Amino acid sequence: MSQVDRDLGNCDTFPHTRAAPGAAFPFPPRADRLVLSAARIVAIVAVALITAAVACALLAAVPFDVIRPLGGAIRRVEDVTAERHARMIQVCLAYATGCGLSAVLLWRRRKEAAHWIAEAAQEFAAAVGRLPATLGSWGILVWVLFALGLGLRGMHLNDSMAYDESYTFNNLARQSLIVGIADYNSTNNHLLNTLLMHFSWRVFGDAEWALRLPVFVVGTLLLPLLWIWGSRWAGRPTAIVALALAAVSPLLTTYSADARGYILVTAAVLALDDAASRLFESGASKRLAWLQIVLAASFGLCAMPIMLYALVSVAGWVTVRTLFRLDRPVAPGVYRGDLEPSPSRGKPSVAASVFGNALMTHRWPLIAGGLTFCLIVGTMYAPAYIFRGGSAMRDKILEPISLANQLAAQWSSLRGGWEWCTAGFPPGWAWMTGVILGVLFFRSTGADRIRWLALPVSMLLLHLLGQVAPPPRVYIILLPFAALLASAGWVATLSRRKQHVALAGVILACIVAIGGTVYAATHPVLIFPAERTSFVSTRESMLELKSQIAADSSHPHRLIAPLPCDLPSIYYRDREHIPVEINGTPKPDDVLWLLARHGESPSQVLTSPLINLPNEEAHRPPFEKVATFRTLVLYRSPPGR
Structure with missing residues (x-):
């Protein structure tokens, strides 16, 4: 006592x-x-x-x-x-x-x-006191991988603004705080990111790095979080390979420098899963674990509604593990003697009483945590509900898919998510090989297998029940789990003897780090779908347009900026105070400017769905090329006849 x-x-x-x-x-x-x-x-x-x-x-x-x-x-x-x-x-x-x-x-x-609070404070103080020794025990390679991940993310902190983050700032974050949070007419408003972007803008201004600073900080802290989570679950040799994969991952790097909510919810998923696992560890602080569960669940759901996947997943595997008293996992680098004695598995006839006793033992933390969770999440979403009601549920992305198209839509969504998660180095086939080897050779028990399967199964079931197929970037929350499983497979395959486990982890981590760095250095745009490459040169184009307009102030100017360059163009117009209208119907005396992708003619831009000006060229002098950038070309047409 x-x-x-x-x-x-x-x-x-x-x-x-x-x-x-x-x-x-x-x-x-x-x-x-x-x-x-x-x-x-x-x-x-x-x-x-x-x-x-x-x-x-x-x-x-x-x-x-x-x-x-x-x-x-x-x-x-x-x-x-x-x-x-x-x-x-x-x-x-x-x-x-x-x-x-x-x-x-x-x-x-x-x-x-x-x-409870006093004990939690004592346990927190003890954890802080152990922190220097813990940090010192991680080793040089871990810190090198942290620095590598920080450097790769920092390289993209000042990239040209993307479409979605321009939308967030233009329409939401630079408005009054209550308006930005309340205007939730679609799930494209990631509320926690909007809140953090608003405060960062107020403090640091509207530069690209300032608007991305909150997600950059969280994306960088995701690396030590993944290291701690992976070490506890699968052992250090496996975790260091997973850390290398995360440090150089194009998807994680991109969304750590993209002012959206995806990296926020990914960090919350890992924090939630890690805290839930500590509930079953002897010697771990259960109070701090409960606090972490409540905070991770609350802020993850405030970041994005897709946190529901993780809530269902963790609730599912915790319930199954409690119900049937499944054994603790044993992974390469973690030996059974280092774990607490495994309880005997409960018989189905007594499983209900086992679960009931567990609920009664923790009923007050559950009640207090549930009420705290409801108050935090309710506070974030209450303005949105008052102002917009349930209009976000009518978002196009949530439109039900017909039963006949369900399988095809789910397969397309999963395949796209896999391609996004495995972009870069190592290639996708190596990822798949590692995952298969992890399933075959990773030494695990029932609790481990349930925990691996819980999140992807929860996502698939919720997609089928909701009749939706999300865009590939939603699967970013699965990437750390896939990285840890693939790393476990590679390490287990290369180290058939216990004494070789650590060496295999170090060698694999170095290979991944070197290959991923080379890939990042040779690919300025890490994720290559057309919607990400189109607006890469928007900033340079708008700065060139500013200098051109400064030399000709005798006429009004209008810019035709096709999707997805329109919102980034508005952001740079407002930031640079460029006197130009963007899109809309041109007037005869307008000097008309136009942005087009490489290989795309002005005619194609004018007839695109967003612009829809098929007859404009017939009433104007021909467009002339003014400047060429990495992904865009700037054209100019003098005032019409």
Whole structure:
């Protein structure tokens, strides 16, 4: 029993809070001070929850006629409609109920909550104290791979803005904060990324690196997170190869320098899976694991709704492992003597009682964690629900696919995801070989196999149930799992003896790091679909256009920028203050500028779906080429006759 346990068990209230008359107040020992501080925190949180519940209840009672004029403080009075007011009442009543219930439960269990917080603080302090020794034990190669991943990501931090991140900034992040978060008419608004981009823009300005800084930081921290996660699961020799794969991965590198939510949710998936695995490890802090689960699940879902895949996956394999008491995994570099004794597998007849006992043992952390999760996620999505309702669910990407086309659509989606995840070095066939070898030779038990399969199976089932086939980039959350399984297969195949495991891991990691670096150095655009290569030269094109317009201010100017160059062009026009209209219907006296891909004529651009100006060339002088860039050509046509 810990000191905190003894203190709480020996007194009705917190220890050393009363002194004899005339006696000096005793200075409480460290454990007692932690409990006292935790008690204050509990009291403050309970009061805050009660206050929030009362405030929400009062806000729900405010009539529509009083609320409507306040819309002008946010944007426009007309934005406050009766329908949105009704949704606001629903949200306020839900918050009043949730906050009130949380406050009552917290106050009724305040001693246990204070004990829990104090113990968590002690365990966190102990973990921080062990951190220098842990970092020092990782080895030079691990730090070299971290530096390599940081350098490759930094190389793309100032790349020309892409289409989706230009959309996020133009339409959302540079608006007022409440408008950017509330305008959730499609799932293309990754709310946590929009929030972080807004604050980064406010602090650092609108340069490319500033808007990408939050995802760059998370994408870089993903590497040590993957190393810790992989080491715990499969051992260091396997984890170091997976770390090398992640450091040079074109997909992870690209989305670590692309201001979208994909790298945020990938980090949250790993943090969630790692924390759930620690619930089954003896010696691990269960309190810190619970905290990590709640925070990872909450912020992952705030980043993107695809975090639902991971929530279903982790809930599934944790339930199965608890229900049937499956053995701990044994991987290359992790030996059975180093693990806790494996419990005997439960018989099906007693599985329900085993699971029920586990739920009862952890019922208060589950309840508290569930309420915290709901409050965090609800706070992020509440403005979106009030302002847009369920319009995001009518997004084109969520349109149901007919049953006859389901298999073809799912296969196309999976194949595209595999190609994106395995782009670069090593090639796709080597990845596939490693995954197959990992399935065959990776020493594992039932718990391990369930955990490997849980995420891809959850994704497939949810896709089939929702009748959707997502774009390939959604499968980025599977890449760390595929990398760890492939690495386990390669290491297990090359090291048939225990003493060769570490050497095999080092050699493979060096090969991957060197090959991936060569690939990155020879491929300025790491992911090659047309939508990513088209806008590579938008910045250079717009800067050239700015200098050309400065030399001719006698006429109005208009730029024809086809998809997907239109939104990046708007971003650079606004940032550089270029006096040019973008797209729309040209006027006879406009100087008309046009961006086209290599091998694409002005006529093809004018007849493209977004532009739709098939007769424009007939009324204007011929287009002349002004400048050629890596992926784009800038054309000019003088004012029409």
